[in-house]
Amino acid sequence: MITTVPRWVSYREDFMAISRRKLLASAAAAGAISTSAGIFAPAIAQSKPLRIGILAPRSGIAAAPGENGIRATQWAVEKYNAKDGIGGRKVELVIEDESTPKDTIERFSKLVQQEKVDCVQGIVSSGVGLALGPVVEEARALTVYWDGTTQNGVDETIPDPKYLFRSTDNECEAMMASLLTIKHWKGKFAKVAGINPDYSYGRNNMAAFIAVLKRFNVEHEVVTEQWPKVGTMDLTSYAAALKAAKPDLIFSSLLFADLPVFMKQAHAAGLTEGTKLVFPAAGWQHTLMKKEFTPEGMLFGHNTLYFANPNNSATAKEFVAWYGDKFKDYPEWEADRAYFAVESYKQAIEKAMKAKGGGWPSQDDVIQAMIGLEVESLGGKGNWRKDKVANQTFVQGFTTHKNNYDFVTLAEPFDTMYSADLQKPPGANFWEWIKTAQFKV
Amino acid sequence: MSAFANILAGGVFHAAVLFLVAAGLQLVFGVQKIVNLACGSFYALGAYFGITFIGYAAQFGMSPWLILPGLIVSGVLLGFIGPPIERLLRTIYSRDESFQLLLTFALVLMFQDVFKFIWGANPRSLDSAYLVYGTIGAGDFSMPVYNLLVILAAIAIACGLGAFLQRTNYGRILRATAENRVMAEALGVDVRRIYSAVFTAGAVLGTTAGALVVPTSAASLDMAIEFVVEAFAVVVIGGLGSMRGALIGATIVGLIRALSIVFFPEFEVIAIYVIVIGVLIFRPAGLFGRTLA
Numbered sequence: 001m002i003t004t005v006p007r008w009v010s011y012r013e014d015f016m017a018i019s020r021r022k023l024l025a026s027a028a029a030a031g032a033i034s035t036s037a038g039i040f041a042p043a044i045a046q047s048k049p050l051r052i053g054i055l056a057p058r059s060g061i062a063a064a065p066g067e068n069g070i071r072a073t074q075w076a077v078e079k080y081n082a083k084d085g086i087g088g089r090k091v092e093l094v095i096e097d098e099s100t101p102k103d104t105i106e107r108f109s110k111l112v113q114q115e116k117v118d119c120v121q122g123i124v125s126s127g128v129g130l131a132l133g134p135v136v137e138e139a140r141a142l143t144v145y146w147d148g149t150t151q152n153g154v155d156e157t158i159p160d161p162k163y164l165f166r167s168t169d170n171e172c173e174a175m176m177a178s179l180l181t182i183k184h185w186k187g188k189f190a191k192v193a194g195i196n197p198d199y200s201y202g203r204n205n206m207a208a209f210i211a212v213l214k215r216f217n218v219e220h221e222v223v224t225e226q227w228p229k230v231g232t233m234d235l236t237s238y239a240a241a242l243k244a245a246k247p248d249l250i251f252s253s254l255l256f257a258d259l260p261v262f263m264k265q266a267h268a269a270g271l272t273e274g275t276k277l278v279f280p281a282a283g284w285q286h287t288l289m290k291k292e293f294t295p296e297g298m299l300f301g302h303n304t305l306y307f308a309n310p311n312n313s314a315t316a317k318e319f320v321a322w323y324g325d326k327f328k329d330y331p332e333w334e335a336d337r338a339y340f341a342v343e344s345y346k347q348a349i350e351k352a353m354k355a356k357g358g359g360w361p362s363q364d365d366v367i368q369a370m371i372g373l374e375v376e377s378l379g380g381k382g383n384w385r386k387d388k389v390a391n392q393t394f395v396q397g398f399t400t401h402k403n404n405y406d407f408v409t410l411a412e413p414f415d416t417m418y419s420a421d422l423q424k425p426p427g428a429n430f431w432e433w434i435k436t437a438q439f440k441v
Numbered sequence: 442m443s444a445f446a447n448i449l450a451g452g453v454f455h456a457a458v459l460f461l462v463a464a465g466l467q468l469v470f471g472v473q474k475i476v477n478l479a480c481g482s483f484y485a486l487g488a489y490f491g492i493t494f495i496g497y498a499a500q501f502g503m504s505p506w507l508i509l510p511g512l513i514v515s516g517v518l519l520g521f522i523g524p525p526i527e528r529l530l531r532t533i534y535s536r537d538e539s540f541q542l543l544l545t546f547a548l549v550l551m552f553q554d555v556f557k558f559i560w561g562a563n564p565r566s567l568d569s570a571y572l573v574y575g576t577i578g579a580g581d582f583s584m585p586v587y588n589l590l591v592i593l594a595a596i597a598i599a600c601g602l603g604a605f606l607q608r609t610n611y612g613r614i615l616r617a618t619a620e621n622r623v624m625a626e627a628l629g630v631d632v633r634r635i636y637s638a639v640f641t642a643g644a645v646l647g648t649t650a651g652a653l654v655v656p657t658s659a660a661s662l663d664m665a666i667e668f669v670v671e672a673f674a675v676v677v678i679g680g681l682g683s684m685r686g687a688l689i690g691a692t693i694v695g696l697i698r699a700l701s702i703v704f705f706p707e708f709e710v711i712a713i714y715v716i717v718i719g720v721l722i723f724r725p726a727g728l729f730g731r732t733l734a
Contacts, residue, residue, distance in 0.1 A: 059562035060662060067563075226706055231667065233564075233658040234458075236588070237451035237699040243581070244444035244703055257564035261659050264569050268576060268585040268657070269447065293569045 050089040050349075052077070052342065053111030055122035056146070057098045061231050061256040062124050065284055068331050069122065069146050069338035070095060072378070075319060076342045086346045087353050087360065098123060101131035108132060112141045118363075121341040123148040124334065126170060126201055133157060136164045142363050144345060146337035153200050154430035163363075165344075165370060165388045167337060169423040171430065173301045174205035174253060176394050176417050177280035178212035180299055183441045184398075185249070186216070189276055191223045193247035195238055195262065197254060198227035205253035205280065211434045216441075223247050228258065235262045239269040248276060255281035260288040267293035280396065283332055286408075291401045294408045298399045305336035305379035306395040308409050311416075316378040330405075333379065340377040340392065344384065348373055380416065387426040391419045443582035448699050450584045454657075456695025457595035461650035462668060463675040463687040464602065465643035471682035472619045472639045475530060476538065478545040481669030482552035483644045486522070487651025488660035489560050491515045492567055494652075505573040508656060509590055516649030523641025530640070531633075549669070553662055564661035571656035591653050598646070599688055606684065615639065619682075677717050680730020689728060 054073060057066035077091045085091050094115045096107040104123075111117045120136075120143040123129045129148025136143040137158065144165040150158045154171065158164065194209070196202030206225065213220050224245035226238045235258065242250060250271075254262055259282060266272050272295045282289060283302035306312075307320045307330045319339070323331045348370035352361035361369070374383045380393030397414025421440055424433040466480045494515035495508060503511060526548065533540040574586035606612040618625040618635050626632050651660075675694050679686025694713055701712040720727060 059557060061564065063562035224703075224706070226702065229710075231661065231663050233661060233664060233667075234455055234654070236454055236657065237448065237702045240444075240447040240451040240699065241703040241706070243447055246444075257566075257659055257661055260566065261657075264566075265657060267569065268572060268583075268588075270576070270578070270583045288566070290568050292572075 048089070049092040050086050051092045051094055051115065051117040052345070053108075053115060053117035053120040053122075054093055054095045055098045055104055055108060055111070055120060056095070056338075057124055059097070060099070061258075062098075064257075065124055065147075065332065065334035066098065068334040069124070071323065071327065072319065072331065072335035072338040073121070073342050075322060076339055076346075080346060087349045098125065098128055101128045104128045105132055105135050108135060108141075108143075109139070112139050118142070119144065119345055119366075121338070121345070122146055126151075127199070129166075130157065133161065133164055137161055139163075140363075142345075142367060144341040146334060146341055154204055154424075159387070159427065161388055163367065165341075165384060166390065168304075168390050168392050168419045169430075170201050171204055171208045172394060172419045172422040173280035173303055173396070174208040175212065175422040176396050176415070177251070177278050177299055177301055178209045179417075179422075179439055179441050180396055180415055181209075181249070181251075181276075181278050182212065182216050182218060184299075185276055186218055189248035190220055191245070191247045191249070192220045193224045193226075193242050193245050193250045194222070195226040195228065195242060195250065195252045195254060197230045197256070197258075199230060202227065202253050206251060208430075208434070209251045209278070211431060212439075215434055215439075228254075228262075230256055230258070232258055233261050235265050236269075238262070239266045239271055242266070243269050243271050249278060250275055251278045253281045254279070255284040257285070257288075259285045260290070260293075263289060264293045267295075272298075284334070286332055287330055287405075289399075289407050291406060291408055294399060296399050296401050296408070296411075298408070299396065300399045300408065300410065301394070301396040302410070303333035303336075303379075304340075304377070304382075304392045304394055305331060305333040306410060306414070307331055308403070309379075309395060310412075311380075312378070313376060313380075315376070319378055331378075336377055336379040336392075340375060340382050340390065343377065344370055344373060344375045344382075347375055381418070385426060389423070389426070391423075393418055394422065443580040446582040447584070448703050449696070450582075450588065452696040452699025453592055453692070454588045454695075455698060456691045457592040458650050458654045459668075459671060459675055459695055460595050460688055460691035461598065461646050461653075462672045463679070463691050464599070464684060465646035465650075466672055466676055467679075467682055467684055467687045468602075468646070469640055469643040470676075471684075472615055473530075473534070473636050475534070475541050475640075476545070477640075477643065478542060478669055479526070479548040479552065480643065480647045480672060481665035481667075482549050483519075483522075483647030484651040484668050485556060485660065485662075485665040486519060486552065487516045487648030487653075488655040488658075488664065489556055489565065489651075490519055490648070491652030491655045492565050492660055493560075494518075495567060495570070505570050508570050508573065509587065509594075509653075512652040512656070513594070513649060516652040517645055519648040520641050520645040523644040524637050526644070527637045527640035531636075549665055552665065556660075556662055560660070562662065564659045566659035567656045569656075585657070587656065594653065598649075599684075603684060671713075674713050674717050677727060678720050680727025683727065683729035686727050686729035 056069050057063055077093055080086055081090050094117055098104045111120055123145045124147045126149045129145055130150055133150035140163055142163050145167050147167050149170050150166055194206045196206045226241055228238055277298040280301035282300045348366045352365040352369040370384050382390055382392040394417050397410035399408040400411035403409045424430045462480055462484050469475055469477045491512045495511055498511050533544055571587040576583050576585050614630055618630055622632055675690035678693055679690030697712050701709045
């Protein structure tokens with residue numbers, strides 16, 4: 001017997017259930033179409049713009065790097081569109097805010113399901129990256145992280161992702177700073193202190209620094225470890241605690257707006273005089289590291305983009321000049337990460353098209369083309385490993401006041417290292433790798 | 442010894458700023474019986490506006506030596522926001538306390554968007570102009586003179602506020618209104634005006650605290666919520682509505698925080714809330730609060 005009209009509640013539940021099923025099915029179908037494409041995809045695809053979704057923080061403590069990344073992407077896309085776009089298609093950006101993991105996942109779904117973007121790029125926060133990783137795989141949507149990670153601590157949660165391309169390991173800058181500390185200061189310090197942000201990034205960076213000191217048999221004593229919450233702006237007591245411990249060397253991976261505040265308060269406390277300072281991630285706030293409170297001779301990391309690097313490519317120099325003209329500012333490494341992501345995507349599409357004799361490639365074709373791809377990014381060369389983790393070029397050196405800016409830059413010569421020498425190989429355990437790796441110090 | 446002095450100096454500076462915000466909270470609750478979560482927003486507003494004010498003042502040739510009085514003036518100027526907000530709060534004076542919390546928390550969120558609209562999402566700071574006053578020190582001890590001046594300013598405000606409430610006629614009227622609003626009204630006190638003035642004074646304490654702290658720190662969107670949580674710890678320890686409680690509570694929180702950062706860094710937050718819980722269990726009205734019958 002045909003049933004009568006059901007109660008509205010159950011009807012609504014059924015309807016919603018169907019909707020959810022339909023939604024998932026359509027997402028899966030969309031994935032299937034994009035992976036098997038080839039036959040009718042070129043005709044449809046090449047007539048409409050290529051849409052790239054961007055997820056980047058636009059407010060809060062990571063707003064400045066988020067803005068850097070967005071601007072670099074916009075600059076690259078303007079350049080592409082001034083010619084033939086990517087593979088003959090003009091490029092459109094759909095920008096959404098990266099905030100909490102939950103909200104960012106919802107915005108990711110919106111980009112993929114409603115906006116129907118062809119690729120998602122962005123993500124700065126490790127917490128968001130970690131949560132979003134499985135969603136990316138489930139949605140089968142090509143996604144390229146600028147930064148962040150899918151590591152819980154340093155344990156990989158997605159060892160072999162199919163659709164997700166990830167940035168270099170978060171510990172690369174700490175590894176480089178540790179190696180440079182040994183290169184330049186081994187035997188010149190004994191008492192070590194740390195002030196690092198109180199989340200996995202800060203904890204892992206400090207632990208990596210200590211592990212490298214042990215690996216190279218550097219005699220040392222950790223006299224204090226400080227862990228301010230991210231965003232703590234009164235760091236006077238932390239500076240006093242560090243001073244009380246009388247360290248020879250301070251290691252800090254502070255990198256948000258709290259970093260210049262700490263430097264200011266450390267300077268006022270007399271902490272910056274006579275203490276060796278190792279700040280691998282300071283480049284995220286480089287223009288706020290004013291000469292009046294940031295000393296010379298501090299080991300300072302610019303990560304993957306040092307705007308004043310005389311060895312920068314013509315493209316990088318053009319970008320820095322454009323950035324300066326337009327925003328009266330100087331870009332930092334998130335701009336490079338974003339450029340690397342969008343340029344990699346462009347080159348992968350063009351490589352895949354060439355392989356197909358000019359036809360528009362499927363998402364799987366693009367993914368395959370991206371693996372092993374060598375890309376000249378703003379900060380230097382980069383490539384994509386088999387496990388879809390990036391390799392990029394890192395810059396660190398000692399600060400100087402001898403420049404035309406009101407903030408510190410790097411004294412020449414500074415050091416440049418490729419992340420293949422700074423991050424664990426695919427599948428390796430980070431801590432075991434430190435014990436056995438052959439480092440180029 | 443000098444290391445301990447450095448730690449104490451850091452703790453007392455934090456306590457001084459915390460006291461100003463908590464004093465505003467106490468004043469408003471003491472007289473108006475409103476738990477004003479927006480006191481954190483006044484603090485943030487003072488910080489943002491302080492940067493703008495000093496920026497413009499410097500353009501007009503203000504000497505860097507005037508940064509401290511300049512910031513106090515900028516905090517006081519913001520008092521104009523008090524009356525309209527107090528007017529808004531009148532709608533909930535006679536309603537359940539949960540309405541007060543909801544409305545003042547809504548104000549916190551609205552202020553956050555206003556800050557974003559006016560000053561942008563990025564934290565803002567004043568370089569290190571506050572070091573113009575130099576530092577004082579002996580041996581390994583050193584402290585920016587500016588920090589010392591802020592501590593002295595907070596002490597002066599505490600004494601001034603105490604004297605005002607205890608020794609002036611207006612202060613007596615305020616205390617009478619706090620004790621029994623209906624009786625005060627029956628005796629001819631213009632309670633509406635009193636409320637407006639008290640709320641404005643509470644707001645000015647918050648904005649001045651924000652303005653004074655910003656040269657050593659930075660103005661950020663999150664600072665309102667971060668600070669209001671600590672201010673409430675002060676209020677719970679000191680006793681809701683008590684000025685003396687605000688002073689002692691702020692000193693306890695500031696010093697405990699500073700000492701735990703040095704000796705037990707992992708327990709920086711726990712240490713404060715262990716005391717809060719202890720006070721709630723053994724002295725629910727706070728150290729200087731009065732138990733309601």
